[in-house]
Amino acid sequence: MRKISEGAEAVIYAARMLGRNVIVKERVAKGYRIKELDEQLRRQRTKTEAKIQSTLYEKGVRVPGVILVGKYFVVMERVQGKTLNRMAGVGKAHDRRSMGMAMAEAGRVLGTIHRLGVSHGDFTTANIMQDRSGRLWVIDFGLAAFTNSEEEMALDVLLMKRSVDSGMYERFIKSYKLGFGGKASAVLGRLGEIEKRGRYQTRTLDSA
Ligand SMILES: Nc1ncnc2c1ncn2[C@@H]1O[C@H](COP(=O)(O)OP(=O)(O)OP(=O)(O)O)[C@@H](O)[C@H]1O
Ligand SMILES: [Mg+2]
Numbered sequence: 001m002r003k004i005s006e007g008a009e010a011v012i013y014a015a016r017m018l019g020r021n022v023i024v025k026e027r028v029a030k031g032y033r034i035k036e037l038d039e040q041l042r043r044q045r046t047k048t049e050a051k052i053q054s055t056l057y058e059k060g061v062r063v064p065g066v067i068l069v070g071k072y073f074v075v076m077e078r079v080q081g082k083t084l085n086r087m088a089g090v091g092k093a094h095d096r097r098s099m100g101m102a103m104a105e106a107g108r109v110l111g112t113i114h115r116l117g118v119s120h121g122d123f124t125t126a127n128i129m130q131d132r133s134g135r136l137w138v139i140d141f142g143l144a145a146f147t148n149s150e151e152e153m154a155l156d157v158l159l160m161k162r163s164v165d166s167g168m169y170e171r172f173i174k175s176y177k178l179g180f181g182g183k184a185s186a187v188l189g190r191l192g193e194i195e196k197r198g199r200y201q202t203r204t205l206d207s208a
Contacts, residue, residue: 002015012024021077025074026072027072042072045142046069046072048142049140049141049142050074053066053141055118061109062137063137064139080132081129081137083125083130085124085125087102101134102136103164104174106160107175109136110138110176111181112180114156114183117146117148119145119147119153120138122143124163153190154188154190154194
């Protein structure tokens with residue numbers, strides 16, 4: 001196995017299994033957390049990630065298929081590509097066009113995920129991958145939840161709003177509405193309220 005990433009909470013290895021390219025995502029111990037809490041968080045996030053990702057996969061959302069689940073690790077399909085935040089030269093005209101298209105697609109996917117009763121919990125450009133054919137894949141469901149909470153869904157939208165410029169956000173939100181359907185307006189209404197009271201700040205600290 002070859003280590004390909006060491007993120008905020010997980011180490012990612014690339015491997016082969018049954019003739020397929022897979023990744024192993026292992027949640028590693030964090031020394032700064034109390035041991036019991038640390039184990040509980042890692043177990044729970046691993047389970048949540050596998051459960052929600054499998055559910056979405058079965059409903060046709062483009063997420064990596066889950067192959068195997070352990071106590072602290074998940075083996076899943078490997079996406080051949082890179083995360084949107086690593087798309088080269090985002091400022092250039094050509095790349096802006098492709099970023100715009102990616103944002104529109106990301107909005108549609110998030111709308112679909114919400115329509116299916118799931119919040120992502122960390123919907124940033126670092127958790128969306130683009131493969132060689134230009135298709136988008138949503139990853140990193142450790143903080144996701146089965147919910148109908150407009151608040152949780154609004155926080156997903158807000159996180160994306162905070163990380164792209166207004167032109168990109170416009171494209172994102174237009175297709176979010178298409179992906180979600182009728183109930184999108186309730187989520188966007190809640191988003192306005194959250195921005196007024198500034199819960200976003202609190203949430204960022206909470207999930208650290
Ligand atoms: N299914 C996958 N196929 C290919 N690469 C993946 C896959 N899942 C994760 N990766 C790579 O590993 C990185 C970290 O994965 P992930 O976001 O799931 O974990 P994380 O602990 O949140 O890490 P980070 O803090 O870097 O976001 C991703 O940015 C991506 O480059
Ligand atoms: Mg991530």
